[in-house]
Amino acid sequence: MKTITFIGNGNMALSIAQGLKKNYKIEVVGRSLEKLKKFEEKLGVEIEKHIMDGFHMQDKTVLLCVKPANVQEVSKLLQGQARVIFSVLAGTSLEKLRTNFNTQAVVRTMPNLAASVNRSMTTLTGDINFQEEAKELLGAIGSTRWLSSEKEIDIATGLAGSGPAYLALIAEALTDGAVKQGLKRDDAMAIMRGLFGGFGELIQDIHPALLKDGVMSPGGTTAAGYGALEDGNVRSACMDAIEQAYKRAKEL
Incomplete structure (x- = not known):
């Protein structure tokens, strides 16, 4: 079984490790042995634990x-040349990674927290020779x-x-809206989860605009609610969210 070495033991590392633990041997490097033991407990499988310094x-x-x-602080603590570094660091360029870390190759990756349930949408770029391995x-x-x-x-x-x-945020807001109108919290949460589960399947094959048009009948409940979302500039706010996150990624 191939070994994957995690440098860092935060939430993202744990989420990815949860997804990899069945097919890979997990090795984790951190600053605190106590935190590494907690990582192991949460992961639910035995891991190799190492202190970062040296x-x-x-x-x-x-x-x-x-x-x-x-990045700079951590790189000074490590020794030897890695075969390849797959980085999940937002906004940290390939050039900066190559400058600070001794490695034969670098690939930037951007998974999300759904990695813990094997449903991450992960984007990749970097050394093309490692494209297939990264995938x-x-x-x-x-x-x-x-x-x-x-x-x-x-x-x-x-x-x-x-x-x-x-x-x-949207899930919480929709649930709160239902509770505000008189639906019990437990019922609202269950319905919201079912909504997101079904929508996640539908959106794989149907364009969002077609989904919307298929639900929105003239003068109906969906049209009334959709109008309220447009009045609240939800569409514009979502587009602005991507813009601000992109700007922040460049700043990092």
């Missing part, structure tokens, strides 16, 4: 999951899409990477 990554396949601001590795946690430039992956970060937070 860790040798010679010829290893590395998943870099530290905070973007800590296979990250394909273990969901769907993948190889992009042709770093600009595109920074844009995709605002869509797929940050998207779960946006959808969570």
